[in-house]
Every structure is written in C-alpha cells, then in structure tokens.
Amino acid sequence: MKKQDMNRDWIATAETLSSALPYLQRYDGAIVVVKLGGHAMGSDEAMETFARDIVLLRQVGVNPVIVHGGGPMINAMLEKLQIKSDFVNGKRVTDAATMEVVEMVLSGVVNKRIVQAINRQGGAGVGLSGKDANLITCTQADPDLGFVGTPSQMDPSVLHHLFEQDMIPVIAPIGAGPNGETFNINGDTAAGAIASALKADRLLLLTDVSGVKNGAGEVVTELKAADVEAMTRDGVIIGGMIPKTETALAAVRSGVRACTIVDGRVPNAVLLELFTDHGAGSMIRP
Ligand SMILES: Nc1ncnc2c1ncn2[C@@H]1O[C@H](COP(=O)(O)OP(=O)(O)O)[C@@H](O)[C@H]1O
Numbered sequence: 690m691k692k693q694d695m696n697r698d699w700i701a702t703a704e705t706l707s708s709a710l711p712y713l714q715r716y717d718g719a720i721v722v723v724k725l726g727g728h729a730m731g732s733d734e735a736m737e738t739f740a741r742d743i744v745l746l747r748q749v750g751v752n753p754v755i756v757h758g759g760g761p762m763i764n765a766m767l768e769k770l771q772i773k774s775d776f777v778n779g780k781r782v783t784d785a786a787t788m789e790v791v792e793m794v795l796s797g798v799v800n801k802r803i804v805q806a807i808n809r810q811g812g813a814g815v816g817l818s819g820k821d822a823n824l825i826t827c828t829q830a831d832p833d834l835g836f837v838g839t840p841s842q843m844d845p846s847v848l849h850h851l852f853e854q855d856m857i858p859v860i861a862p863i864g865a866g867p868n869g870e871t872f873n874i875n876g877d878t879a880a881g882a883i884a885s886a887l888k889a890d891r892l893l894l895l896t897d898v899s900g901v902k903n904g905a906g907e908v909v910t911e912l913k914a915a916d917v918e919a920m921t922r923d924g925v926i927i928g929g930m931i932p933k934t935e936t937a938l939a940a941v942r943s944g945v946r947a948c949t950i951v952d953g954r955v956p957n958a959v960l961l962e963l964f965t966d967h968g969a970g971s972m973i974r975p
C-alpha cells in the first residue's frame with residue numbers, strides 16, 4: 690500500500706474512532722438488551738458478524754444481553770414431526786406437544802448456536818432460559834393460546850452476577866409457571882420484560898424488515914404510542930410486528946430509555962444503531 694493511501698486509511702479510522710467516542714462514554718456500563726429474531730438469524734457469516742459486534746460491546750464496557758427468538762426453526766421442526774401450528778396475533782397456539790418442541794429447539798439448538806458464535810469471537814456467552822434462577826415466572830396469557838405465557842414475576846439477579854463476571858447472557862424465551870408448567874413466551878415479549886426488569890438503557894429488536902412501515906410501505910423512523918395504536922387499528926401493523934410494537938411501547942413506558950426496531954439483516958446493525966447519529970430502523974417513544 691502507498692504511504693498516501695495508508696495515511697488516508699489512518700485518518701478515516703481516527704475520524705471513525707473519534708466520532709464514536711461520545712457514544713462510548715454514553716454507553717459505558719450501560720445495559721443493552723438485544724432481541725435477535727429467528728428471521729434475522731441469517732447465515733453462519735451473519736451470525737459471526739452479530740457475535741463479533743456483541744463481544745465488541747462487552748469489550749468497550751457495555752453489558753449486552755441477548756434474548757432470541759427462533760420461530761422459523763420451531764416451524765421447521767414441527768413440520769418434520771408433522772405437528773400443525775397456528776398463530777393468533779403473532780403468537781403461536783401452544784399445546785403440550787408443541788411446547789416440548791419449542792423448548793427443545795429454543796433452549797437447545799438456537800440458544801447454543803448463539804452462545805457458540807459469541808464464544809468463537811472471544812466472548813464468554815452463557816445460555817439460559819427464563820427458567821434458570823427464576824429469571825421469568827409466567828401466568829397463562831390466554832386459555833385459547835394454550836401454554837403461551839405472560840411474564841408475571843422477574844428475578845434478574847442472575848444477569849447481574851453474569852455482568853460482574855464479564856459474561857454475556859443469551860436467553861431463550863421460555864418461562865416457568867407457578868405450578869411447574871412450562872410456558873412459551875413470544876421472544877419480543879420476553880426481551881421487553883427482561884429490559885424492564887433490568888431498567889435497561891436500550892432495547893433493540895432485530896428483525897427482517899428495515900423498520901415499521903406505514904400504509905405506503907415506507908419505514909417510519911419515529912413512532913409515538915398514538916401512531917402505533919392507529920397503525921394497529923388500521924391493519925398496517927399486523928402479525929409478528931404486533932408483539933414487537935406492543936413490547937417496545939411497554940418497555941419505554943416502564944423506564945427503558947429507548948427502544949428501536951432494527952433491520953438485523955444489515956451487517957453491523959447493532960453497532961450502527963448504537964454508535965451513529967442516524968441510527969437505523971424505527972424508534973418507539975412513549
Ligand atoms: N407495519 C409493518 N411494518 C413492517 N413489518 C411488518 C408490519 N406489519 C407486519 N409486519 C411483518 O412483521 C414481520 C416481523 O415479525 P416476525 O416475523 O415475528 O419476525 P422476528 O422473527 O424477527 O420476530 C415482518 O417480516 C413483516 O412481515
């Protein structure tokens with residue numbers, strides 16, 4: 690490389706670093722909850738980039754918490770086992786047989802894939818579900834949905850212990866019921882409950898669209914409660930976007946400083962959202 694090119698590269702790097710500095714100071718010690726949706730979990734390469742970003746966050750003093758989904762992976766396993774599955778307003782109707790598959794896929798395959806990716810990047814990922822150390826206790830959300838849970842009691846102390854040890858929690862959205870039941874929690878709902886219990890600084894919901902779209906298909910970069918309510922009423926926010934916007938609103942109302950719905954397919958989506966002025970996706974405000 691020519692000396693002139695090297696200088697240019699060096700100047701670009703220095704500019705990038707100095708523009709990131711105020712953000713690094715702002716996020717030092719911050720708790721950032723990142724929900725990685727099943728649709729946003731791409732190739733091994735995309736998972737590697739995601740894991741590298743998360744490990745970098747930890748290295749610069751942020752406490753990242755990963756909460757994951759895995760809807761498409763559950764669908765694939767249910768199909769293999771020839772178990773039919775339906776969704777109502779973005780939530781899976783979950784009978785006892787479905788619940789077993791959900792727990793196997795989420796706490797097993799999906800959780801460990803993320804943990805392993807983080808560890809391969811030099812982090813210390815620890816896989817949990819809401820059952821571990823009583824992190825999430827649930828009640829039944831709606832009898833028509835079967836074993837779908839609504840978080841009713843949270844004990845995030847295990848997460849604080851992991852932060853102290855420089856570890857990165859990776860959480861499957863499964864909860865325990867008061868009578869020994871196992872509940873399936875929508876990934877967005879679980880992420881919101883964890884962010885609220887931790888009084889997180891940021892909640893990022895990573896998905897497979899560039900943000901919340903209006904009736905004309907354009908991404909709305911900032912939404913208030915009234916916008917979400919109107920867009921849901923008008924059938925513009927449907928399916929899997931319903932639990933996301935519900936979660937985002939509940940989180941900011943309960944003290945999480947900001948919540949953004951972000952396109953997880955974009956390389957370095959987490960870093961772009963946290964460390965640039967323009968951010969990415971749709972920010973939800975109370
Ligand atoms: N108004 C909207 N704007 C953007 N996406 C929407 C909207 N309404 C519904 N969706 C759907 O929500 C999906 C994201 O939810 P979901 O499939 O549950 O993703 P994830 O697996 O990331 O949780 C998008 O792929 C899109 O099809």
Ligand SMILES: CC(=O)N[C@@H](CCC(=O)OP(=O)(O)O)C(=O)O
Pocket residue numbers: 725726727728757758759760761763779780781791837838862873874875876877929
């Ligand atoms: C109750 C409910 O719907 N649970 C979800 C849990 C996984 C999830 O939320 O996955 P995504 O984030 O990839 O959509 C399900 O069974 O699919």
